[in-house]
Amino acid sequence: MRRCDELGAISDERGRLTRTFASPAMRRANKLVGAWMREAGLQVREDAAFNLLGRWNSAQPGAKTFLLGSHLDTVRDAGKFDGPLGVLTAIAAVKTLRERGVKLPFNLEIVGFSDEEGVHYQTAYLGSRAFAGTLTAADLARIKEKQIVKTKRNRNEFLGYAEVHIEQGPVLEKNNLPVGVVTAIAGQSRLRMEFHGIAGHAGTVPMNLRHDALAGAAELVLAAENCGVTATVGKLEVESGASNVIPGRVSLTLDVRDQKDARRHAAIKALQTKAQTIAKRRGLKLIWQLVQQTAGVHCDKTLTQIFSKSIAQCGLEVMKLPSGAGHDAAALSAICPVAMLFIRCKGGISHNPAESVKAGDVRVAIEVLADFVQTLAKENS
Ligand code: GLV
Ligand code: MN
Ligand code: MN
Numbered sequence: 001m002r003r004c005d006e007l008g009a010i011s012d013e014r015g016r017l018t019r020t021f022a023s024p025a026m027r028r029a030n031k032l033v034g035a036w037m038r039e040a041g042l043q044v045r046e047d048a049a050f051n052l053l054g055r056w057n058s059a060q061p062g063a064k065t066f067l068l069g070s071h072l073d074t075v076r077d078a079g080k081f082d083g084p085l086g087v088l089t090a091i092a093a094v095k096t097l098r099e100r101g102v103k104l105p106f107n108l109e110i111v112g113f114s115d116e117e118g119v120h121y122q123t124a125y126l127g128s129r130a131f132a133g134t135l136t137a138a139d140l141a142r143i144k145e146k147q148i149v150k151t152k153r154n155r156n157e158f159l160g161y162a163e164v165h166i167e168q169g170p171v172l173e174k175n176n177l178p179v180g181v182v183t184a185i186a187g188q189s190r191l192r193m194e195f196h197g198i199a200g201h202a203g204t205v206p207m208n209l210r211h212d213a214l215a216g217a218a219e220l221v222l223a224a225e226n227c228g229v230t231a232t233v234g235k236l237e238v239e240s241g242a243s244n245v246i247p248g249r250v251s252l253t254l255d256v257r258d259q260k261d262a263r264r265h266a267a268i269k270a271l272q273t274k275a276q277t278i279a280k281r282r283g284l285k286l287i288w289q290l291v292q293q294t295a296g297v298h299c300d301k302t303l304t305q306i307f308s309k310s311i312a313q314c315g316l317e318v319m320k321l322p323s324g325a326g327h328d329a330a331a332l333s334a335i336c337p338v339a340m341l342f343i344r345c346k347g348g349i350s351h352n353p354a355e356s357v358k359a360g361d362v363r364v365a366i367e368v369l370a371d372f373v374q375t376l377a378k379e380n381s
Contacts, residue, residue, distance in 0.1 A: 001359050003088050007032060007072075008080030016077045016353065021115035021126055022050050022145055029072050033087060033112055040095045042110065049130035049148035052087075052112035056094060058104045065107040066376065067161040067336070068093070068369070071116030071127065071328055079355020085343065086164045087112040089362065093369040102374055105381040106159055113328045122190055122253060123292045128331035139292075155335035159380070160303050162372060163329045164341045164365050166357055170348030171321050178361035179368055180319040181307045182340035185330045186230075187261045187296035189268055191254040193220070193275065196285040199240060199248025211283045214238055214247035221252070223274045229267040230257040230324060259322055261296050297330045300337030306379075307341055310371035314364060325350075341368060 010032065011017045012025040019025040030052045034044045037054030044054050052072065057063075070086020090110045097104075114127035121143055129135050133152030140146060167173075172180050197211035217236065224231040232255045239249040254271070258264040272288055279286035308318045321342065329338040343365045346356035 001362065003036065004080050004084060007084050007088075013076075017074055017080060018076045018078065018119075019072070019074045020117075021073055021120040023120075026050060026073060026114060030112065033072065033084075033091075036088070036091055037110060040091050041098055042091075042094065047131070048150040049127050049145070050114035051127045051131055051151065052114075054091070054094075054110040056104065056108040058107045060105050063104075063106050064159045065109050065157050066159045066373070067109050067111055067332065068163070068373075069111035069113060069161070069328065070163050070165055071113040073113075073115050073117050073119070073127075075117050075119055075351050077353060079350055079353055081166045081345065081355050081357050082168065082350050083116060083165075085166055085357065085362070089164045089366050089369055092366045093373060096366065096370040097373060100370075100374075102377065104373075104377050106377070108373065111328075116326070116328050118190070118292075122192065124188070124190070124294065124326050125328060125331040128328040132331050132335045134331065134334045153335075158336040159376075160300065160337040160339070161329060161332040162303060162307070162339045162341070162369070163327055164343065164369055165325075165327055166345040166350060166355065167321075167342040168325045168345065168348065168350035169321075172319065172342060172344035173346070173348065175317075175319055177317060177319050178344050178358070178364040179311060179316070180321050180342045180344075181304055181311065182299050182323050182329075182342055183304070183320050184259060184299060185297045185323045185327055185340070186257045186259050186325075187264055187294055188326050189256045189264060189293040190291045191256070191268070192251065192289045192291050193254065194249065194251045194285075194287040195220075195279060196249050196287070197247065197282070200246040202244040202246055205246060210246055212246050213250040213284055216278050216282045216284045217250040217252055219278045220271070220275050223271060223278075224254060224256075227256075227267045227271050229264055231255065231267065231271070257324060257326075259296055259324075294326065294330055297333045297338070299329070299339050303337055303339035303376075306372050306375050307339055307368065310368045310375060313371055314367055316364070341365060341372075
């Protein structure tokens with residue numbers, strides 16, 4: 001918890017926590033977490049995508065590698081647990097295992113991914129997709145740091161990936177449980193759109209002769225709210241942005257999620273048709289751009305079962321729940337089986353500085369994760 005506080009103070013912005021891909025704060029965060037990894041006996045390096053890697057090599061020749069981790073980037077004005085908690089609990093679990101003198105038949109590698117939130121380029125999972133080797137030409141065209149493709153790892157090396165994360169929802173709290181196992185991760189689409197109208201004088205242009213880009217965008221925001229799946233307009237930019245000018249141009253981001261990919265696709269199609277209708281009626285030009293989409297992912301049955309056993313071992317009821325949020329595990333599922341453990345958080349609040357977890361729950365998560373790795377070791381030796 002002290003480490004979460006310390007890491008939470010490393011920010012690109014004064015007075016609030018914002019740490020985005022490849023930023024100066026991220027470089028400082030990697031240095032600090034790297035030192036904690038070293039202290040836990042790990043060999044530390046940073047890859048070409050600024051992912052931080054801490055490795056515990058098995059004594060067994062030709063051993064494969066099991067991955068633990070989460071992300072070290074944050075949203076704007078973030079809480080201090082979304083991401084970092086998964087990396088720090090992994091380091092703590094390694095420390096526990098080493099103190100127990102556990103020998104592993106596989107290498108264990110902890111990864112602090114450099115970009116899960118996608119604040120910098122509006123595309124999620126840059127760090128983990130670079131690692132998995134699934135970046136597309138379109139991704140690379142968008143970003144400055146072309147060297148990140150070099151990060152791609154050999155998928156044959158990996159046995160699996162496990163991620164601890166705050167739940168970011170209220171289910172565990174409602175059920176009075178410190179941890180739970182994740183069954184699936186919702187798919188997500190990120191889009192960007194623009195309405196182009198005609199800027200004009202706020203006092204002279206009659207109301208019925210306007211082509212107000214913001215009024216059109218506002219209709220779309222409300223349509224998104226009622227599109228039948230989880231949808232959010234998180235960013236709106238209005239030009240020229242003066243109180244006495246009719247908005248001539250507006251850009252919006254749209255984030256759409258659902259456990260069912262087909263339902264998400266259908267909702268986006270319906271919203272696009274709606275946006276076209278709005279634009280036509282108001283005499284606006286519409287630009288509609290799909291920035292990124294990630295399919296929903298099922299967690300691996302075997303790994304999930306081991307998590308369940310470890311939770312039961314701690315004397316706790318095993319609760320299974322899906323994730324509405326995206327996670328690096330979704331990106332890693334392209335190259336290996338994945339599993340996730342959720343930690344209860346206060347009020348289900350996240351992406352907010354009020355994010356909060358209990359030390360006792362974190363202790364349980366570390367114990368469960370250590371037991372998970374130990375069981376995995378037994379089953380693989
Ligand atoms: C990450 O937190 C996401 O789900 O957007
Ligand atoms: Mn996260
Ligand atoms: Mn997040």
